[in-house]
Every structure is written in C-alpha cells, then in structure tokens.
Amino acid sequence: MKKLELIEAASKAYEEGDLFVAEQKLRDSIELDERNAVAHNNLANLLRISGRFHEAVDHYHRALVELPESAEIRSNLAGALEELGKHDLAEAEYRAAIRLEPEFAEARFNLGLLLLAAGNYTEGFAYYEARTSVFREYDTLPFPKWNGEDLRGKSILLLTEQGYGDTIQFVRYVALLRKRGAAAVSIACNPELAPVMRTTGNIDIVVTEPQSLRMHDYWISLPSLPHRFQTTVDSIPADVPYLGVFGNRIDAWRPRLPNDGLRVGLVWKGNADHDNDRHRSVRHFADLAPLWSVPGIGFISLQVGNAEAETEGREILQPIIKLGQSIRDFGDTAAIVAQLNLVICVDTAIAHLAGALGIACWVMLPSRGVDWRWHRLGNTSPWYPEKMYLFRQDSRGWPGVIDDVKNALADIAS
Structure with a gap:
C-alpha cells in the first residue's frame, strides 16, 4: 500500500473509531517515508488523544522539519506542550502559528485560554474573542455589536454562550453596563437559567424564546464583556452576591x-x-x-x-x-x-x-x-x-x- 493510501486508510479507521488501526496505518506510512510530514502530524494528533504527549511532541517536531511554515502543526504542537505543563514553550508555538497565519482562530483562542490561565487577562481576553470564529454559536443580528460606544439612553441585548457556568460567571458585568448608562438591558438565555437571571436587579427583560427577540440599539455576548471592560485580575467586578433567590x-x-x-x-x-x-x-x-x-x-x-x-x-x-x-x-x-x-x-x-x-x-x-x-x-x-x-x-x-x-x-x- 502506498503512503497516501495508508494515510487515507488511517483517516477512515479514525472516523470509524478504530484508533489502533489508524495508528498502525500511519506508522506504516512513516516507515515508507520518514519525511512524511502529514503522517507525522496525524500520528501525533492520535497520540495526543491517547495521552501520549511526549511521543506526540516528537512527531510534531519531525513534521515541522519538513513543514516549518505550517501554522496548523505549530498550533498542534503547542497543545501537546501545554498538556505537558510546558506553558512557556506552548505560548511560543501558539504565537509562531499566529505570526504565520494571523487569522488562525483556533490558535488565537487557545493562546487566549493559556494566557488567561496565567492571569494575563489584558492580552488573554483579547485573544479569547477568537472563540466566536471557532464555535459560531449564533448568526449575525440586524443591529450592531456593542464595541464600547456611549450607552446612555440605549438598549442592549446580551447573548449567552458555552455553558451555564459561563453565563452565571459573566452576568456580573450587567451592573457595569448600567453604570455606563444603559437604559434597557435584555438577556437571551436558556429557560433553566431564567429564574436566576431575573434576580440580578439589573436586567429588564429575560428572553427564553428566539421568536420573542426584538430590536435593540446594540448586542454583545456575555463572555466578551471582560474584554470590553478591559478586565485585569485586580479589576474583576467581584461584588458578591450578585444573584438572589425568590x-x-x-x-x-x-x-x-x-x-x-x-x-x-x-x-x-x-x-x-x-x-x-x-x-x-x-x-x-x-x-x-x-x-x-x-x-x-x-x-x-x-x-x-x-x-x-x-x-x-x-x-x-x-x-x-x-x-x-x-x-x-x-x-x-x-x-x-x-x-x-x-x-x-x-x-x-x-x-x-x-x-x-x-x-x-x-x-x-x-x-x-x-x-x-x-x-x-x-x-x-x-x-x-x-x-x-x-x-x-x-x-x-x-x-x-x-x-x-x-x-x-x-x-x-x-
């Protein structure tokens, strides 16, 4: 079997959930051609899934010998290094991937997570914005996204994303929107969260059905508010409690x-x-x-x-x-x-x-x-x-x- 056929067979085995066969096919491909960067990268990806991070790093490096300008492989390498706790090396590889491909959303998002975990919120939340391109949780709305404009007398719609915990963590920022002069604040959320969202004292309308949405002056996703308010570890709005109970x-x-x-x-x-x-x-x-x-x-x-x-x-x-x-x-x-x-x-x-x-x-x-x-x-x-x-x-x-x-x-x- 030729090396390209082996790579295709490995992909098919992976899609069918047979990781053992997929790994073997990739190793066979590499045995035919030690300089096969695609096979090294794909094998490294499989090794990461199975938790063999040291071996994965080795194969990513071997792939980069042949394709040093590959942003994707550098980003993959960064992920493996991060799992090994080599955060400085991981950061360097994420940044290298972004230099090679400035709009590489996955690398930007993962770098954001790494920086946030280190407490670098200023840069971390900026890169964290790339998540909207990675997850694409909602379509474009017929009114503008809020980018820091004057909110006095304006209405704003908050969109939730990711998990319930994210919504609960970031809804604290509604108080800051009020301080900016927002006249009306609405939030679109899952029905399970609606009762606690109604206890903030700062939200006028809780929307649980998409067809109930109306026009607002602006919209923004809740997890984007820390970036918009230039949050640092020292400036987190931590006035607790900010939710109540009926x-x-x-x-x-x-x-x-x-x-x-x-x-x-x-x-x-x-x-x-x-x-x-x-x-x-x-x-x-x-x-x-x-x-x-x-x-x-x-x-x-x-x-x-x-x-x-x-x-x-x-x-x-x-x-x-x-x-x-x-x-x-x-x-x-x-x-x-x-x-x-x-x-x-x-x-x-x-x-x-x-x-x-x-x-x-x-x-x-x-x-x-x-x-x-x-x-x-x-x-x-x-x-x-x-x-x-x-x-x-x-x-x-x-x-x-x-x-x-x-x-x-x-x-x-x-």
Whole structure:
C-alpha cells in the first residue's frame, strides 16, 4: 500500500473509531517515508488523544522539519506542550502559528485560554474573542455589536454562550453596563437559567424564546464583556452576591433540608458531553465515601441527570438527601444552595452559582484540563474571592483530593 493510501486508510479507521488501526496505518506510512510530514502530524494528533504527549511532541517536531511554515502543526504542537505543563514553550508555538497565519482562530483562542490561565487577562481576553470564529454559536443580528460606544439612553441585548457556568460567571458585568448608562438591558438565555437571571436587579427583560427577540440599539455576548471592560485580575467586578433567590422557592425547599448539623451540598459529576468530563468528574459517588467519616454532616445531593442514581444501594454507607431529580431549573438549585452551609462540587455550573450567591464552595479540580478561570496555581479565585476554595490534584489523583476535602470538612465540623 502506498503512503497516501495508508494515510487515507488511517483517516477512515479514525472516523470509524478504530484508533489502533489508524495508528498502525500511519506508522506504516512513516516507515515508507520518514519525511512524511502529514503522517507525522496525524500520528501525533492520535497520540495526543491517547495521552501520549511526549511521543506526540516528537512527531510534531519531525513534521515541522519538513513543514516549518505550517501554522496548523505549530498550533498542534503547542497543545501537546501545554498538556505537558510546558506553558512557556506552548505560548511560543501558539504565537509562531499566529505570526504565520494571523487569522488562525483556533490558535488565537487557545493562546487566549493559556494566557488567561496565567492571569494575563489584558492580552488573554483579547485573544479569547477568537472563540466566536471557532464555535459560531449564533448568526449575525440586524443591529450592531456593542464595541464600547456611549450607552446612555440605549438598549442592549446580551447573548449567552458555552455553558451555564459561563453565563452565571459573566452576568456580573450587567451592573457595569448600567453604570455606563444603559437604559434597557435584555438577556437571551436558556429557560433553566431564567429564574436566576431575573434576580440580578439589573436586567429588564429575560428572553427564553428566539421568536420573542426584538430590536435593540446594540448586542454583545456575555463572555466578551471582560474584554470590553478591559478586565485585569485586580479589576474583576467581584461584588458578591450578585444573584438572589425568590422567597417562595426558599419556602418550598426548606422542609426537605436537614434540621441539624452542617448542611453540605454535593455535586460529583459535570456535563457528560463536556470535552474534559472524564477528567473533571468523579468516577462514581462511592468514591466520595471518606467524607462520611466526618460526624455532624447532613449531605444533600444537588446532582441532576442520571448520575444521582449512583447513590442507590449506598444509603447505609453514604446517607444523603436526594434532591437532584426534583430540581426543575437553576431557580430551584439556588433556593437549595442559599440554605446550605457549604457546597462541595467538581468544576461545573454549581460552583459559579454558589459563588454568585455568596455561599461557601469547595471546588475539586481535575488533574488535566483545568479551566482557565481557576488559573494554574493557588487555592482561591479572584472571581469569588471570599468563600471559594480550590482543591487541586497532585500525584494522588482523585483519592488525594477527596482525602484533603475530608480533612478540611473535619476541621470545620469540629
């Protein structure tokens, strides 16, 4: 089989989900021609998927010997270097890719994430704007995007994107739009978020149906507001709480909560469709068992979706009040969280909700793919500076993080 045929066969195997055959075909192609840059790049991409980053870096370098002006390969190399924690080298390769191809949206976006994780918000948020070309979540609107124009007497529509947590994190900027003189602020969001969006005190209209949209003077996506307001780590609008809860929701959930001891909410899994879910979610509810060695704690499950079923059969070893299946939207979740002493969760929207409500929250972070907003180092967050604590993984993995959380829980329960 010729080298081009081998590359095509590898692509077909990859599309069919057979990574073993795809890898073998690419290695066969390289054996025929050691200078086959395409095969080296494609093989490196497969190696990255399987977590073999050192070997991936080697093949990217071999590809670049033949194609040194390839922005795509340099960007791929940067991604592998980033996974290895070689952030300075990764940054250099992203910048090289952008010099070769200034409008390379994926490289610009990934460089933005890398810089934001390092706390370089000025440059990071500028590159982060490239996400609109990467994801293309919405079409062009019949009125202009807001680029910093005078808002006095004007109306502005806020669009949400990415996950629920992004919306909750960035809705704090609505207060700054009001300070700029915005006369009317609307937000288009998922119905599940609508109840908490109505509690900001700064949003006039919450739109959950696209056909209900009307003309505004301007529009902007919520995650673009940090860039528009030239946010730095020191200038984050961190006036917490900035979300509230409706009293009738509080009353509806109060009878279902424990009367004695510390009330601790738990969320151990995030969105299963998230690219990094296998790293950021706890394997199984049973893995949290060490937390039950701490006396005086009333655990409450805030876990929505199918994952709450993992509690079944664990009632004696890990007794927990299961509320997840009864939660209709974030208004319900907020009403429960507002009545807790603490939320312990993985990196998911509940962390942002607890933070925005001013409720103590401990976030258990993954070993790989830590989101930029939690930065690379430290145990606190400038986005929620007072009541949030970050538990980072070390060589012990999830068992180590859970053990650290158990010890911290024992400290506050004693």
